[in-house]
Structure formats: structure tokens, C-alpha cells
Amino acid sequence: MTVALTGITKTFGSVRANDGVDLVVGDGELLGVLGENGAGKSTLMKILSGFQPADSGRVSIDGHQISLASPADAVAAGIGMLHQDPLVFLPMTVLDNYVLANPAQGDRRRGRHELAAAAGRFGFGLDLDTPVRRLSIGERQQLEILRLISLGVRVLILDEPTTAISVTQRAVLFAALRTLATDGTGVVFVSHKLEEVEELCTRVVVMRAGRVVGERAVPCSHDELVELMFGRRVDPEQRPPSLVGETRVRLEAVSVTDPLVPLHPVDLEIGAGEVVGIAGLEGSGQRQLLRACAGLTPFASGRFTLDGTDLTALPYRDRLTLGIRFLTAARIEEGLVEGLTVTEHVALVDDSGGGFVDWDEAERRADNRIERFSIRGMAGSTAESLSGGNQQRLLFALLPDRLSMLLMEHPTRGLDLESARWVWATLLERRGDGTAILFSSSDLDELLIHADRIAVFYAGEVVDVVEARLIGADRLGRLIAGAGRAAG
Amino acid sequence: MPPAERTRLHRTALLVLPALAALGVGILLLLAAGVPPFEALWRLYEGAFGDGGDVANTLMAWVPLVLAAAGLCVTFAAGAWNIGIDGQITFGAISAAAAARLVPGSTAVVVPAVVLAGLAGGALWGLAAGVLRTHGGVNEIFGGLGLDFVARGLAIYLIIGPWQREGVASTGGTDLFRREAWLPTVGSTNLSILALVLAIAALAGTVVLLRGTRFGLELKAIGKGPASAILLGVDATRRMLWSFLICGGLAGVAGAVQAIGFHHKLVPAVSGGYGFLALLVVLLVGFRQAWIAPVALFFAAILSGSTQLQLRLDIDSSLGGVLQGVLVLLVLLARGWQLRRDRSTVAVVGSPTGEAV
Numbered sequence: 001m002t003v004a005l006t007g008i009t010k011t012f013g014s015v016r017a018n019d020g021v022d023l024v025v026g027d028g029e030l031l032g033v034l035g036e037n038g039a040g041k042s043t044l045m046k047i048l049s050g051f052q053p054a055d056s057g058r059v060s061i062d063g064h065q066i067s068l069a070s071p072a073d074a075v076a077a078g079i080g081m082l083h084q085d086p087l088v089f090l091p092m093t094v095l096d097n098y099v100l101a102n103p104a105q106g107d108r109r110r111g112r113h114e115l116a117a118a119a120g121r122f123g124f125g126l127d128l129d130t131p132v133r134r135l136s137i138g139e140r141q142q143l144e145i146l147r148l149i150s151l152g153v154r155v156l157i158l159d160e161p162t163t164a165i166s167v168t169q170r171a172v173l174f175a176a177l178r179t180l181a182t183d184g185t186g187v188v189f190v191s192h193k194l195e196e197v198e199e200l201c202t203r204v205v206v207m208r209a210g211r212v213v214g215e216r217a218v219p220c221s222h223d224e225l226v227e228l229m230f231g232r233r234v235d236p237e238q239r240p241p242s243l244v245g246e247t248r249v250r251l252e253a254v255s256v257t258d259p260l261v262p263l264h265p266v267d268l269e270i271g272a273g274e275v276v277g278i279a280g281l282e283g284s285g286q287r288q289l290l291r292a293c294a295g296l297t298p299f300a301s302g303r304f305t306l307d308g309t310d311l312t313a314l315p316y317r318d319r320l321t322l323g324i325r326f327l328t329a330a331r332i333e334e335g336l337v338e339g340l341t342v343t344e345h346v347a348l349v350d351d352s353g354g355g356f357v358d359w360d361e362a363e364r365r366a367d368n369r370i371e372r373f374s375i376r377g378m379a380g381s382t383a384e385s386l387s388g389g390n391q392q393r394l395l396f397a398l399l400p401d402r403l404s405m406l407l408m409e410h411p412t413r414g415l416d417l418e419s420a421r422w423v424w425a426t427l428l429e430r431r432g433d434g435t436a437i438l439f440s441s442s443d444l445d446e447l448l449i450h451a452d453r454i455a456v457f458y459a460g461e462v463v464d465v466v467e468a469r470l471i472g473a474d475r476l477g478r479l480i481a482g483a484g485r486a487a488g
Numbered sequence: 489m490p491p492a493e494r495t496r497l498h499r500t501a502l503l504v505l506p507a508l509a510a511l512g513v514g515i516l517l518l519l520a521a522g523v524p525p526f527e528a529l530w531r532l533y534e535g536a537f538g539d540g541g542d543v544a545n546t547l548m549a550w551v552p553l554v555l556a557a558a559g560l561c562v563t564f565a566a567g568a569w570n571i572g573i574d575g576q577i578t579f580g581a582i583s584a585a586a587a588a589r590l591v592p593g594s595t596a597v598v599v600p601a602v603v604l605a606g607l608a609g610g611a612l613w614g615l616a617a618g619v620l621r622t623h624g625g626v627n628e629i630f631g632g633l634g635l636d637f638v639a640r641g642l643a644i645y646l647i648i649g650p651w652q653r654e655g656v657a658s659t660g661g662t663d664l665f666r667r668e669a670w671l672p673t674v675g676s677t678n679l680s681i682l683a684l685v686l687a688i689a690a691l692a693g694t695v696v697l698l699r700g701t702r703f704g705l706e707l708k709a710i711g712k713g714p715a716s717a718i719l720l721g722v723d724a725t726r727r728m729l730w731s732f733l734i735c736g737g738l739a740g741v742a743g744a745v746q747a748i749g750f751h752h753k754l755v756p757a758v759s760g761g762y763g764f765l766a767l768l769v770v771l772l773v774g775f776r777q778a779w780i781a782p783v784a785l786f787f788a789a790i791l792s793g794s795t796q797l798q799l800r801l802d803i804d805s806s807l808g809g810v811l812q813g814v815l816v817l818l819v820l821l822a823r824g825w826q827l828r829r830d831r832s833t834v835a836v837v838g839s840p841t842g843e844a845v
Contacts, residue, residue, distance in 0.1 A: 296719075320721050328719070337713035337720070347702075348709055348720055355701050398720070 001062050001078060002026045003048070003155050003186065008057035010043050015388060015414055017043040018054070019210040025155055025186040030177065032201035032218070033190045036229060036282050036442045038329075038413060040210040041190045045157050048188075049081035050074035080153035082161060086144035090133035094126050094143055101147045118146045122176040138169030145176065155186040162196060163260070174200050192282050194225055194481055226477035230444045242452050243431045245272035249405055249438075254302030254312075256288040263288040264461045265302060270405075272434035275427070277441060277451030277468065279480050284457035286440035290407045293438065294326035295319040306404055323404035329413055331391040336383035342366045342394060343379045349398045369397040374422070389419025396426055403430060408439040412446060424450055444473050458482050506818035513818070514811045523803055532808070535796025536789035544677035547684060548750060549762075549788035552577070552742035554687040556766035557773075557780045558694040559614075559738030563628075564770055565698055566731040567711030568621065572632020573739050574763030576613040578639035580740025581747040582646065583609025585662065585754040588669035588747065589651070598669045599682070599748065606744025607737045613639060614736015618729045628732075644756050651754065661755035671749035683745045690738050695777045697734075707731055739763060765791075768816045787812055 003025050010018040017040045025031045035041050047054045050068035058065050061077060068074045071081070088097050099111040112128060119126045124142040132140060141161060148156060158177075162170050177187050177200060191197055197204050198218055206214045206228040214228040249270040256263035263285040270276050278286045291297045293304065295316035304312045311319060328334040336345060346369060347362040366379040373393045377386045386394060392415060399406075411427065412420035427437060428450070441447050447454050451468045456479040464479055518525035536546045556573055563570040570576075587605035591598050613635055620631035648657045671680040698704035709717035710724050718724050746758055765787060773779040794808025 316718070317721060317723060326719065332716070333713070334715045334719055337709045337716045339712040340709060344705060344708070345720075348705055348717075348722070351702075351721075355703065357700060357702055357705055359700075 001154050001186075003079060004058075004060050004063075005044070005048060006058045006060070008044060008047055008054045008059075010040075010047060010052070010054050013384075013387075016210045018047070018057075021057070021207070021210070021212055023048075023205060023212065025188055027154075027186060028181045028184045029203065030181045030187050030189065030201045032197035032204035033188060033207060034192065034194065034197050034204050034225065034229060035207035036192055038410075039192075039207040039229075041192075041207055042159055043210075044207070045081060045159050045188070045190055048074070049079055049157055051081075075148070075151050075153060078152060078154035079157070080148035080151065080155070081157040081159065082141060082144050082148065083159060086137075086140045088132045088140055088143065091131055093129050093131055094135070095128040097132055097143060098128075098147055098150075102150055114150065115146060118149065122146070122179060123172055124176065136165070136169070138165035138173070141165065141169075141173065142176075149180070149185070153185070155188065156180065157188040157190065159190045160192070161189075162191070162193065170196075192229075194222070194229070194281065198222070198225075222481055223474060223477050226481050227444075227473070230442060230477065230480075240428055240450075243273040244452055245274070245434060248272045248307055248434070248436045250303070250305045251293075252303040252305075254289075254292065254304055255300045256285075256292045256297060257300040258288050258297075261285050261288055261460050263292070266455075266462050268455060268462070268465065270436040270438060272436060273431035274453070275431065275437045275439070275451050277439055277447040277454045278457060279441070279444075279447050279454050279476060280457030281480060282442060285460040286457055287409065288460075289457075290326060290409060290438065290440060293405070294324065294407050296326070323400065323402060324407070325399055325403055325405075326407040327392075327395050327409070327411070329409040331388065331395060332384055335395050336391055338384045339382055341380050341382055342370065342375070342377060342386075345383065345394065345398055369394075373397040389415045389422075392419060392423055396423070402433055403435045405436045405438070406430065408437070410441055410443075411439050412441075412443070444476060448473060448476065456480060506822045507815060509818050510811065510815035513814050517807070517810065518803075521803065521807075523801055528797060528801055528803065531796050531800050532790065532793040534793070535800075536793035538796075540675075541677050542792065544674070544679035546785070546788050546792040548678050548680070549791045550785050551680075551683045551687040551745055551749075552760065552762040553766055553769060553784040553788055554780060555690050555738045555742035555745070556763050557769040557784055558687075558690045558777070559735035560766055560770040561694050561698065561775075561777045561780070562707065562731045562738075563735045565704065565707040565711050565775070566728055567714065568618075568628050568728065568731065570614070570617065570632055570732065570735050571629045571767070572613070572617045572635045573735065573766065574759045574761065575632065575636030575639040576610040576617075576736040576739035577743040577746070577759040577763050578636070578643055579613040580606040580610030580736075580743030581754060581758040582639065582643055582743075583612075583740065584744035584747045585646075585651070585665070588665040591669075593668070595668045595670075595672060599671060602669060602748050603686070603741060603744050606740040606742075606747070608740065610740015610743060611733045611737035614732040614734075614739065615729060617736070618732030621732075622725045622728055640756065643754060643758060647754060647756060659756055661751065661753045664753050665748060669748055670752055671745065673749075678750070680745070680749050683749050686741060686745070690741070691777070691780055694738075698777060703727065703730070765812070768812060771816055772819050 005021060005023040008018050008021040021044055023044065033041050046052045048059065050071045050073050059068055060066060066077055068077065074080070089100065095108065095112055095115060098115050099108050102111065115128060124146070126139060126142060132143070145156070161173060165173070181187055189197065189201055201218050204216050204218050204225065205212055206225060208229060208231055216224065247269045251266055251268040253265040253267055255265045261283055266289060268276070278289070280286055292299050295314060299312055303310060306322060332338055343363045343366040346366045347357050350365065363379050370377065370379065373396060375386070375390050375393045375397065377390055383391060383394065411423050415423065430437070448468055453465055454468050454471065454476065455462050455465045515525040518528050535542060537543055556577065560570055560573060584602045584606035587602045588598065591601045617628050617632045617635055620626040621628045644659065647662055648659060651662045653663050671683060673680050698707070706717070706722045706727050709720065709722055710727055714724055742762060743758065746760055747754060751758060769780060769783050769787060772783050790808040790811055794805040797803040797807060798805045
């Protein structure tokens with residue numbers, strides 16, 4: 001059967017997660033859906049698997065439009081989704097989970113027979129009598145795949161299935177998916193990992209900023225895919241003059257322990273007024289470094305100094321007093337407080353007063369900042385009622401006037417062009433005060449235009465630190481995709 | 489109508505309409521039980537406000553309810569459910585009883601000492617629930633319930649053990665405290681002006697604390713977005729502990745008032761269940777702390793009035809509890825329904841009050 005999504009649009013508040021997306025998957029096809037986090041892949045898959053409705057657009061099977069009001073509807077129509085962390089009954093055995101999810105089958109003896117046969121066919125080494133809580137995520141995925149197949153699923157969606165599984169399990173999974181495709185099942189493999197899509201899929205659709213930006217038959221040019229993922233409208237002549245002063249920040253062989261993406265020792269120096277960009281595929285260790293520099297997670301080893309002072313073990317709040325700030329990409333979850341107004345935010349970061357809050361004064365200040373930072377909103381507007389661009393403006397408005405180091409994740413992700421320009425104008429202004437700026441981005445333009453130097457991360461390592469004005473987008477793209485490591 | 493005014497009207501309707509509905513359900517229940525409903529309601533009212541003594545009893549039920557509810561507003565603002573508040577009342581009462589037994593001297597000396605002991609004991613018990621949460625990774629709901637059992641167990645142990653009555657060990661309670669340790673009352677009624685003042689001061693103080701101070705603002709930020717609050721520089725752990733300390737302290741004062749103003753001795757069920765009732769009050773008022781006063785009065789009236797039902801109409805006094813429960817359920821239902829309508833397309837994860845935490 002052929003499943004087609006046509007003109008799918010879905011918005012969350014002011015964010016267009018999907019914007020007129022078309023996608024087709026046919027019998028026995030191994031289709032990759034590639035894109036950075038936030039590109040709109042998961043939203044699209046949730047619509048296809050009945051978890052959430054689209055605002056507009058159609059889903060059709062073999063040309064007939066269908067309505068998917070729930071995941072059960074989707075499964076009945078032959079569309080099943082494997083989640084990053086499958087939903088199962090943890091204390092129950094593999095067999096019980098399987099039988100429970102197949103009401104039509106009922107009988108445990110028959111279930112055991114069927115499940116054992118299916119597991120054997122796909123090369124899954126599942127012990128049917130083990131409680132599921134003792135299984136690894138990879139094994140839970142195997143069980144879930146077998147369950148979905150037994151329910152008659154003809155199109156199987158996998159959303160970032162390799163995030164939490166071992167290399168061996170990945171090989172088993174890929175082999176099983178190939179077998180499934182040979183049997184005629186359509187496989188939709190959602191990932192931000194380029195090499196996995198190239199290894200497994202026969203066709204790849206690339207998404208960026210809620211849209212499908214390209215489609216290629218695999219194998220195809222690696223660099224072409226990187227360019228599609230990250231976008232490229234580069235005009236390097238826009239680069240502002242550099243203002244790099246003496247070294248302020250020194251990272252000496254700092255590393256971070258992390259169960260998924262451990263950060264291997266990194267050496268990096270940032271000068272006063274210097275802007276250093278961090279490039280890399282999502283989840284290559286950028287976040288780990290930024291959080292550790294902010295003081296939210298500890299460094300496992302190495303030394304972190306600011307103006308010669310060792311801050312390696314200094315807690316987050318003490319780093320705040322030294323003028324270090326971290327603005328995350330999750331502006332509401334980790335930035336502004338949902339439900340608090342602009343005035344309340346202003347009062348919260350203002351520690352000049354005593355124990356009492358002078359609300360009139362706080363409101364005056366809020367009005368003042370609203371004007372100075374061109375925030376479209378009122379002093380009484382709650383954080384979540386502001387658009388993404390205005391949330392970012394408010395976060396900037398809450399920063400103290402003088403900073404020693406500013407850490408940012410995706411400074412302009414999800415912002416309209418005007419807000420994005422404003423963000424960079426504001427950031428570059430801070431260079432004049434000697435602020436050292438370290439930011440991560442998945443936008444090649446942003447990195448090439450605004451950074452003085454770019455540290456390229458790959459699999460938890462810095463593979464290269466390059467001068468932004470000397471490196472072309474092509475070479476940067478290759479480094480991001482892992483060429484730096486292959487070369488040595 | 490301007491939106492702000494409409495919202496206010498709307499919020500009031502969300503409280504008033506379910507109250508009327510609860511009254512309707514109550515009437516149906518009374519009819520089903522074969523009791524003339526309006527007479528029963530009249531008796532309920534009369535029982536609560538009929539004469540000076542009744543009013544005094546109602547107010548003395550209002551005092552611990554307001555103290556505990558004011559305290560719960562503080563932890564609630566920080567996004568914590570201090571379910572263990574009954575235990576904090578109990579431990580406050582135990583500490584108060586210890587002071588009443590040990591501190592010599594006149595009323596002017598003993599009563600303040602007893603109240604302070606209650607404050608300290610409750611604060612300690614609250615802090616314990618807070619530490620379990622912030623440092624032990626124990627959810628305050630389970631930690632609080634556990635500490636509640638410990639406090640109740642301790643009360644029973646003291647009553648039948650070290651503090652047992654002369655000659656008999658009975659779970660009926662300890663010996664009465666000496667008169668100097670009793671809360672002074674107005675005339676022959678049970679009304680204590682001091683208790684009333686404490687309750688009003690606690691409520692007013694809580695409103696000022698939550699609305700007018702940095703501490704209150706920081707608690708609100710922690711309650712609504714802990715990760716963001718921490719990033720913005722709020723010392724979330726310390727603020728959370730303080731909120732438990734304050735809540736426990738006010739609950740402890742309620743325990744002291746129960747011990748020296750009502751029972752005049754330590755009894756096993758010294759908390760009187762006011763902690764759980766206060767949770768219902770806070771569920772109803774949400775973040776509108778000033779509403780605690782009338783809502784708690786309503787609850788206190790049902791509580792003291794329903795004893796009259798039993799005496800006069802032979803209706804079990806638990807009917808009052810049923811009415812309270814129905815009211816809370818209907819208000820929550822109205823709020824949940826409202827929330828669903830507002831955000832029908834977005835999955836909502838909120839606190840049980842329907843306010844996002």
C-alpha cells in the first residue's frame with residue numbers, strides 16, 4: 001500500500017512545526033526522513049501515526065483519504081509507530097506484553113509459538129519469560145516491532161530509534177528493517193544522523209524548519225545532504241569586523257561524563273569580544289560543553305578559567321555573579337518561567353532591592369526594557385504569550401549590562417528574520433564590552449557569518465577549530481559530517 | 489467588558505456556580521435520605537451560627553483551618569503538595585503539649601511558650617518533609633504521609649507511655665493541662681481572641697509574603713518553572729526548604745491551638761483532620777489566597793453545624809463531610825472542564841487545581 005501525506009500544516013502557538021509538507025512512502029520502501037532537531041520530523045510522524053491531528057492537509061492510503069483520530073485508528077489502517085522509548089508494561093514478561101497487546105490472539109501458547117517464530121526470523125534474541133523491565137531499550141524496541149507487525153502494520157515508522165541502543169543492536173535492527181522491507185512493509189526511518197540514513201535507506205527526504213527541502217535517492221552526495229539539512233544562503237561578505245582581544249576564557253582538556261554523549265577532553269580559548277561558534281550534528285557534545293561551562297553539570301576533568309581565575313568547581317549561582325550567563329534553546333522550559341509576566345521576570349532578576357518587591361518600580365523597569373529591546377508585548381504579558389522572537393528579546397532584556405561570558409544554544413532557532421538579525425546585532429554589540437561569546441548552532445550561515453572561530457564537534461570530540469573567514473561552507477559541512485575525524 | 493474584568497467575573501463564577509450545584513446535590517441527598525432538606529439546611533446554619541456559643545465553636549474550627557491553609561499556600565506556590573500537613577499539626581501539638589507540661593508560671597508566660605513550641609515543632613516536621621524531597625529524592629507526598637504516621641505514632645506512644653494519666657493508661661488522652669496553660673476564652677464560650685488573631689495574622693502575613701516579597705516571587709517562579717527559575721538564579725533548594733518550614737510552622741501553631749484551646753490535653757487524633765480539610769480549601773482557592781477566609785469559614789460552619797444535624801434530626805454528622813467533598817469535586821470539575829475548553833488541542837499537564845505548576 002502507498003501512504004501519502006499532502007499539504008500537512010501544524011502550528012504550536014507561534015511556531016510552524018509543519019508547513020505544507022508532502023510525503024509518500026510505498027510498499028517495501030526504506031525511506032529516510034532526515035533533519036536537525038526541531039525540523040518538524042517528529043511532529044509529522046505524530047500526525048501520520050494518529051497521535052495528534054494536523055491543522056490542515058490530508059493523509060491517504062492508496063489514494064483514499066483517511067482520518068486518523070488516534071494511534072489505534074492508525075494501527076487499524078496499517079500504520080504503526082515505534083517510539084524512542086517504547087511503551088510497555090515493565091513488570092510483565094515479554095510474552096505477556098505481546099499477548100496482552102494482541103487481543104485477537106488471546107491464547108498464550110499460540111502467542112509463545114508465534115512470537116518465538118517471529119523473533120527467530122528477524123534475528124531477535126528475546127527471552128520470552130524475562131520481565132520487560134530487565135530488557136535494554138533495544139530489546140524493548142524489538143518486542144514492539146514484533147507486536148506492531150503482528151497487528152498487521154504495513155507501514156512502520158521509527159522515530160530516532162538508535163538514540164539509546166548499542167552498535168550491535170543497531171546492526172540487528174537494520175537487518176530486521178531490511179527483511180521487513182523485502183516482505184513489502186514500508187519503513188519510515190526518522191533520524192538526524194546522516195550516516196545511518198545513508199547506510200539503511202533507499203530514498204531520503206530532508207526536512208528543515210517545518211518544510212521538506214529536498215529529496216534524494218540513496219546513495220547520493222554526502223555534502224549535498226549536509227547542505228540540505230543546514231541550509232545555505234551564504235554571503236560571507238556580511239561578516240562584521242572582528243574585535244578579538246586578549247584571552248579571557250581558557251578550557252584546558254575539560255571533559256564531561258554523560259551516559260549518551262560523553263564529551264572527550266576539549267581545549268579551547270576565547271578572547272575578550274571574541275565569538276566562537278560550535279558546529280556539529282545535533283548531539284555531538286555541544287550541549288554538554290555549554291552546560292558544564294555554565295556550571296549546571298560538573299566537568300569530569302580539566303580546568304576552566306576566566307581571566308585567570310579557576311572556576312572549574314564553582315557552582316552555577318557563583319558563576320552568575322561573575323557575569324557568566326547561559327541562554328538555552330528551550331526558551332520557555334529552560335529560560336523564562338511560564339505563567340510569570342514580563343514585570344515578574346524583571347523583578348526576579350533584579351537583586352538590588354531588599355526583601356520586598358516594589359511592583360510599581362518593577363513595572364516601570366519592565367516598560368523601559370520593553371521599549372529598549374523592542375519587545376512586542378506588555379509588562380503584564382506572560383512569557384508564554386510572547387512569540388519566540390519576543391521571548392528571546394525578553395531573555396536578552398534580563399541579562400545584566402556587563403557580562404564576562406555568554407553561552408548560547410541556537411541563538412536564532414525558530415525566529416523570524418527580523419528577530420534573528422536583532423539577536424545578532426545585540427550579541428555583537430556586547431563584544432565591545434569584552435564579553436566572550438560561545439554559541440552552538442546548526443545553521444551554517446549563522447556560524448560562518450557571525451563567529452570568529454568555529455569549533456567543530458563530532459561524536460563528543462572537537463575535531464577541528466577553524467577560522468570562520470577562511471573556511472568555506474563546503475569544507476565546514478564535510479567536517480560536521482565527520483570528515484575531520486576520518487582524516488585524522 | 490474589558491478582558492480583565494471578564495476574567496475576574498469568570499473566575500468568581502467558577503467558584504460560585506459549583507457551590508450552588510453542590511447545594512443542589514446536597515438537597516437531593518437529603519431528600520433521598522428522607523429528611524426535609526430545608527429544615528436540615530436551616531439546622532446546619534443554626535448549628536453554626538445560632539447563638540454566641542455556636543459562633544465561637546465555628547470560629548474555633550476556622551482558626552486551625554485558616555492556619556493550615558495559609559501554610560499550604562506557601563508550599564503550593566512553590567509547586568509542592570505538602571500532604572503531610574496533618575503530621576505537622578500533630579507534631580506541633582506534641583511539642584505544645586510538652587511545653588504546657590514543662591513550662592511553669594502564669595498564663596502570660598505559658599501560653600506564648602506553648603504557641604512557640606508548636607511553631608517550632610511543626611516547622612521541624614515540615615522541614616523534615618522538605619529535606620526528604622530536596623536531598624533524599626523522596627516525593628513530598630510520600631515523605632509527608634510517612635512523617636504523619638510517625639507523628640501520630642509518637643502521640644499515641646506518649647499518651648499511653650511516658651505521659652499516661654495518673655494510674656490508667658488510656659488512648660483517651662493525657663491528663664488535662666493545668667489551667668494556666670489553657671487558651672484564655674471569651675466568657676463561657678470557647679472563643680479565644682489570641683487564636684483568632686494568630687489565624688488572621690498568619691493569613692495576612694502569607695498574602696504579603698507571596699505577593700509582596702522577593703521570596704514569594706521566587707517561590708512562584710520555582711512552582712511554575714523550576715528549571716527556568718534555577719537558570720535565572722533562584723536558589724531553588726533553599727527556597728523550597730523555607731516554604732516547608734513556614735508551612736509546617738503555621739500547621740504547628742494550629743496544633744498548639746488544638747491542644748490548649750480545644751482538647752486541653754494531648755489526644756491521639758489531635759490534628760482533627762484539619763490538615764486534610766485545609767488541603768481541600770487550598771484546592772478550591774488556588775492562588776487566590778484571600779479567598780481562604782470565606783471558604784474556610786464555610787467549611788468550618790458545615791463542620792460545627794453538622795453536629796447539630798445529628799442531635800436534632802438524627803442525621804449522621806458525616807453528611808457535612810459529604811457536602812464538602814461534593815463541593816470540592818464540582819469546583820475541580822468546573823475548572824477542569826474550563827481548562828479543556830481553553831486548550832482543547834494541546835495536551836495539558838497541570839496540578840490538581842488545574843493551575844499550571
